Amino acid sequence: xxxxxxxxxxxxxxxxxxxxxxxxxxxxxxxxxxxxxxxxxxxxxxxxxxxxxxxxxxxxxxxxxxxxxxxxxxxxxxxxxxxxxxxxxxxxxxxxxxxxxxxxxxxxxxxxxxxxxxxxxxxxxxxxxxxxxxxxxxxxxxxxxxxxxxxxxxxxxxxxxxxxxxxxxxxxxxxxxxxxxxxxxxxxxxxxxxxxxxxxxxxxxxxxxxxxxxxxxxxxxxxxxxxxxx
Numbered sequence: 647x648x649x650x651x652x653x654x655x656x657x658x659x660x661x662x663x664x665x666x667x668x669x670x671x672x673x674x675x676x677x678x679x680x681x682x683x684x685x686x687x688x689x690x691x692x693x694x695x696x697x698x699x700x701x702x703x704x705x706x707x708x709x710x711x712x713x714x715x716x717x718x719x720x721x722x723x724x725x726x727x728x729x730x731x732x733x734x735x736x737x738x739x740x741x742x743x744x745x746x747x748x749x750x751x752x753x754x755x756x757x758x759x760x761x762x763x764x765x766x767x768x769x770x771x772x773x774x775x776x777x778x779x780x781x782x783x784x785x786x787x788x789x790x791x792x793x794x795x796x797x798x799x800x801x802x803x804x805x806x807x808x809x810x811x812x813x814x815x816x817x818x819x820x821x822x823x824x825x826x827x828x829x830x831x832x833x834x835x836x837x838x839x840x841x842x843x844x845x846x847x848x849x850x851x852x853x854x855x856x857x858x859x860x861x862x863x864x865x866x867x868x869x870x871x872x873x874x875x876x
Contacts, residue, residue, distance in 0.1 A: 649701065656706055657698040663710060664694055667717050682723060690716045741792075745783035748796065750857060750871040758785045762823045762857050769793065776817040778860055778869045820868065821845070821859035834861070844868045 667690070690713050697709035726733045742754040744765060755765065766777065768791040774780055782794040818830045820841055831841060844861075845868060847853060858871040 653698060656700065659706055660694040660697050660709070663713060664690065667713070683720070686716050686720050739787050741787060742785045743782065744785050744791075745777070745780050748778070748781055750777070752857060752871075752873045754785070755857075760785065765791075766819075776860065777858065777871070778817075818861040818863065819858065820861050821853065821856045821870070823857050824854040826853070830861070834863070845870065 693709055693712045693716075697706060700709075742751075742758045744751055744754045744758060744760070750762075750765070755762070760768075765783075769775075769777060769780065769783070772791060772793050774793060774795065779795055780793055781796045784792040786792055818834060819827050820830050821827065826838060826841065831837065841859075842848060842853075845853070845856065845859060847856075855873050856870050857873055860869045861867075862869065
């Protein structure tokens, strides 16, 4: 068989087989990939790629058998998860409450392998530029961040209130994971001495214990989150 024709034929077979597998596994596999799904997906995709570009005389069904093994392994994992919660927790983990009652849970944050910058980035992606607006935040197994805002911060239309909306302002993050954000201090025309006084601290060791400090210029107050592992 001509090599070009063989590549086209094997590629077509691989795509069709992957499509059938995806239909059987369901849309959840595409929408919410967790660690197990990701690992199995990489394995199957690698086998399919090797099948499409293999120049040897290896029969194509050998690759289909290998892909089928991972397909049935995935089905077995799904079956075991439905039979026992412990197995599901062991294989896929549990969601982590990284913000609880408006406070950052430093222990959960470390367990999620995120730092404060990751948390702020994911929060901004959800439309929350100020962490103090968040009552609860859950780091899901899929890697997504689910947020419940504080009561007064829930979305409201102009029709719900006769008051004119205030212009949006970015918060001032003065401390980020134990380090001073000098650019924010410069914007406020303040120095480190002023920050230390506001935080009621005197040493860098105390500063390292603060994972986040947000300054409210209108109220002239600083909201802090400290490394208290609940």
